Amino acid sequence: xxxxKVSILLTLVAILCLAGFAQAGxxxxxxxxxxxxGYHVFDSDQNTEDDLFAGFSLGYNVSKRWAAEVEVxxxxxxxxxxxxxxxDIDVWSFGMNxxxxxxxxxxxxxxxxxxxxxxxxDVDGYDDDSDYMMNWGAGAKYFISDDTALRVDLxxxxxxxxxxxxxxxxxxxxxxxNFLASAGLYWQFGGPALAPxxxxxxxxxxxxxxxxxxxxxxxxxxxxAVGCPPxxxxxxxxxxxxxxxxxxxxxKEIITFNLQFGFDKYEITDDMIPVLEQAKIILDEDPAATFxxxxxxxxxxxxxxxxxxxxxxxxxxxxxxxxNGIAKERLEAIGYGESQPKYDNGIEESRKLNRRVExxxxxx
Numbered sequence: 001x002x003x004x005k006v007s008i009l010l011t012l013v014a015i016l017c018l019a020g021f022a023q024a025g026x027x028x029x030x031x032x033x034x035x036x037x038g039y040h041v042f043d044s045d046q047n048t049e050d051d052l053f054a055g056f057s058l059g060y061n062v063s064k065r066w067a068a069e070v071e072v073x074x075x076x077x078x079x080x081x082x083x084x085x086x087x088d089i090d091v092w093s094f095g096m097n098x099x100x101x102x103x104x105x106x107x108x109x110x111x112x113x114x115x116x117x118x119x120x121x122d123v124d125g126y127d128d129d130s131d132y133m134m135n136w137g138a139g140a141k142y143f144i145s146d147d148t149a150l151r152v153d154l155x156x157x158x159x160x161x162x163x164x165x166x167x168x169x170x171x172x173x174x175x176x177x178n179f180l181a182s183a184g185l186y187w188q189f190g191g192p193a194l195a196p197x198x199x200x201x202x203x204x205x206x207x208x209x210x211x212x213x214x215x216x217x218x219x220x221x222x223x224x225a226v227g228c229p230p231x232x233x234x235x236x237x238x239x240x241x242x243x244x245x246x247x248x249x250x251x252k253e254i255i256t257f258n259l260q261f262g263f264d265k266y267e268i269t270d271d272m273i274p275v276l277e278q279a280k281i282i283l284d285e286d287p288a289a290t291f292x293x294x295x296x297x298x299x300x301x302x303x304x305x306x307x308x309x310x311x312x313x314x315x316x317x318x319x320x321x322x323x324n325g326i327a328k329e330r331l332e333a334i335g336y337g338e339s340q341p342k343y344d345n346g347i348e349e350s351r352k353l354n355r356r357v358e359x360x361x362x363x364x
Contacts, residue, residue, distance in 0.1 A: 024146040024348070025064070026104040030191030032059040032067070034151060038182025040075055040091075046161065046176050048089060048121075051077035053180075055093070061188065064104035069097045071117075079123065090122040095135065105300060105348070106263065109141045109149070119159060132160045133178075141186050148187055155180040198343060198350045203227075206342070220278030259317070261355045263300070266312035268320050276320055279359055283326050292360040293318045295335040296342070298351035303337060311335030317357045332362070 035056045042048045055073030062068060073093040078086040095117030102110045114136040121129040139153035157178035199208030202215055205223045209215060212227030224230050259275050268276070283291060295314030297306040314333035322328045343350035 024143050025106050025109050026061055026067070026101050026141075027146075027188055027191045028061055028064050030061045030188040032061065032069075032186060032188045033057075034059065034069070034184055034186045036073075036151070036153065036182040036184030038153070038180055038184075040073075040077075041179040043159070043176035043178060046159075046178075047080050048091075049077045049080045049086075051075050053091075053093075053182075055182075056184075057097075059099075061191065065101050067099040067101065069099060069113075069115075071095045071097065079126075087124040087126065089124075092120045092122070093133070094118055094120075095133070097135070101141075107143045109143070110138070111140065112136075112138050113153075113155075129161070134158045135180075137180075147189060148185065150183075151186040152183045153181070155182075198347060198353065218278070219275050220282065259357050260352060261313055261357070263298075263352075263355065264309070265355075266309060266316050268316050276317070276324075280321060280324055280326060283321065283330070283359075287327075287330075290330045290332070290362045292362050293321075293331055293333045294358045294360060295333065296340060296354055296356050296358070297338050298354040299338045299341065299345035300351065301338075307335055307337035309335075310337045313355075313357050317359075 033056065035054075037052065037054050039050065040053050041050045053073050053075035055071060057069040057071035059067050059069035071094070073091075075091045077089050077091060079089060080086065095115050097113050097115030099111045099113045114134075116132070116134045119131045119133055121131075123129070135155045135157045137153060137155035139151065141149040141151045143149040157180060159176040159178055161174060161176055199210060201208055201212070203212070203217045204219060205212070205217045205221070205227055207223060207225070207227035211225075214223070214226075214228035217223055217227060217229065221229055259272055259279075262269075283289070293314045295310035295312070295317075297310045297313075299306075301309070311333065312335075314335050318331045318333040321331060338345070338354075341354045342356070343353045345351050345354060
């Protein structure tokens, strides 16, 4: 039994020392395996020593948020009767649980769980005993790759004990409260194939390198369909006079900046400052021109939430420009929510590129 306990402790230390770069979240339609080690605390009237346990679960992700798991746990412990020699107990636990995940697309995925099952006590010197049990709890997964996550779990177990010979609290409450804390790994496999990453865009001008004929364009410089700054052309001669007064024409030109926001974020970060300074230089070139500051989001979240988030992103950029010398009346912040994606929202890396702000000239 000592070797068993040492093995569990060494496994737990190895799990807690793992580190990596979080890359993915829950995958709909995937199966999962989750080996765990932890500590089991028994109700005082169960006359059973608290001890370490090992176990694993097999699961299926019905959706990104909902999953079902079947779990098995084993522990080797002892009876704890005052004045009576301790006897070895092998405890087996079986259960079926439902899990609900929060933030399923992020690297850190908290969850709630609830389920039912049973515990079997194999005791030296006494008759064996089987109990029904229910449990509820919470936990979290932290993904270190597309398929692998670190996992922690806390459970409250309600044990409906029956006729244990070593439980001498006859006539007492038949419901015992147990608590479990565990840590381990989570592997998911199967489900939809991972989409390929978006095309490489080294200079961040919105044109993939495969089509970019000017791959070293500075940040903030407007480019054409092949990634090059447009060449200024000699303006055509003015049209001949006409009797009817011409309708004022509105010309609009999008200035695309490599200005991307994190998931569910709208605050200006330090890495955005060089891009915003480039934008300010362009806006200062024509003090009479007015501009639209256009905020966008990816498709994760409700339409109303994303609309509000896009307006906050556009407002953050406008406020920065105003605080750095651009006249407030020259800027109008507009949010488009998720209605104008520039890249495929079905791919995680592309969704990141859709969390953006663009600036459009507005001249009459």
